[in-house]
Amino acid sequence: MTDNIFEIFLQAPPGLETLLADEAREKGFDAPATVPGGVTTRGGWNEVWRANLELRGAGRVLVRIGGFMAFHLAQLDKRARKFAWEQVLRSGETVRVDVVCRRSKIYHAGAAKQRIETALEAFGAVIAQGAEDGEESDASAIAIKVRIEDNEVLISLDSSGAPLHRRGTKQFVGKAPMRETLAALFLRACGYDGREPVYDPMCGSGTFVLEAAGIAAGRAPGLTRSFAFERLASFDAERWARMRDGAASGRATGLRFAGSDRDAGAISGARANAERAGLDDIASFGHAAISDAAPADGPPGLVIVNPPYGGRIGNKKLLYRLHGALGETLRRNFRGWRVGIVTSEPGLARATGLPVTPWGPAVPHGGLKITLFTAPPIG
Incomplete structure (x- = not known):
């Protein structure tokens, strides 16, 4: 090489x-x-x-x-x-x-x-x-x-080939999916570093939860896929195998990561995605309405959610009520937890009743412009 x-x-x-x-x-x-x-x-x-x-x-x-x-x-x-x-x-x-x-x-x-x-x-x-x-x-x-x-x-x-958000493990994709790469960056914007639990009450296929669990476990995102560089003249298969084996070791974590969704099919798919990613021992998913979302016993952490915002899913007028219910649930069941909400509509983020502020500019995603809104620990 x-x-x-x-x-x-x-x-x-x-x-x-x-x-x-x-x-x-x-x-x-x-x-x-x-x-x-x-x-x-x-x-x-x-x-x-x-x-x-x-x-x-x-x-x-x-x-x-x-x-x-x-x-x-x-x-x-x-x-x-x-x-x-x-x-x-x-x-x-x-x-x-x-x-x-x-x-x-x-x-x-x-x-x-x-x-x-x-x-x-x-x-x-x-x-x-x-x-x-x-x-x-x-x-x-x-x-x-x-x-x-x-x-x-x-x-x-x-050198990548297929886009890097295709980790090779998420075979089930829900409605309006969040790319894994974008989810990882939004987690970082929320201050997440792998040392606290993460919960997503509208988890869909589980992207936020699985990215957070992978970060905490030190599991490299590219372990289970191939890359264009493997077909180049410079490629050394033995050297690459050593690098990949070193990245596969990961680290132990006592944290648990969870998501819930009212769509039972999405929960089934998220569980299968977690198993393929080798994260099913620390990431769990349950069928629940927004009003029933609640974390397991343990320290507070980060709630991060990509709710429907009318651009592709749902009636925007009805979604204000949904976001209001989300805010009520978070205030009731997630005291001490920080919050991240991704939306294309600032009014929907504010409809939660939480003291949200935008983090950075709007970001292109799926033909829309979406913004991460964050809120401090819920008092």
Whole structure:
């Protein structure tokens, strides 16, 4: 395995970059710095693998593998053919090329894409089906990202493959699901560090509960899935196995994590998700209406919930009453617990009657803009 040092880009939802930078810093990545849409750091392939394996908040891990200057298409064609693809890709691998041009003499992204695809084919790569005719291309292809800006051609690749919120364990997905990566960042925004219990009274498929339990147990989020970097020329299977085995050890925790939902099917699915994640010993789910939600005996912790907010589920007018009932239940049964509520409607968060304040800006999610509202311990 080569020991080249690369610029590594960790993708984050706009507005939550600082949270991901904090996580990367805690995990020992080199000088993480926030940029629009993510975090940059530097490292070799070992750090690329580890970012995919360990970081809960990153949506993808992109690697800057090189670049060159090009002022016209003929020069782009020549230099793309001379690029050291063999140091990164294996001959015969399927790839997809995406090109963006800005402030450059090469301004036609389609023409630039064609030249780079031709260079890759000359190397021995296979261009993904549909990549040239506007159709959806092969999802299993390794994505090559090319940015031509100020006449500089910057070449990156997506080392993750499938988005990192796909942990490989949540086969059941409920209505309006929260991505695991976003849930992990919202937990961090609430101050959660794995040392207190977490309860979700509208848990759906259990995303918040399982992310919190995984953090507390020290279980790396990427343990049960594969990554695009496993198909690269730089991949060392034995070294990767040692890294993954080390991340699988985890740690013991006496905490318990729980969720409830009025949908019995969602509870059944959440339990199955917990079992697949290996967290069913510390994460439990029960069928209950909002008014019956209550924590087990023990210290207070964090209630975090992603209730219906009318954008995709439910009648918004009726939801004010639901949020009011949520607030009543929390005040009655969760004294001493902090609260996090995710919603697209500030009025719904305030309808709980809790002293909620927004944490940061609204975040794009599923075609909506959602905001995390937090409240201090319930008195």
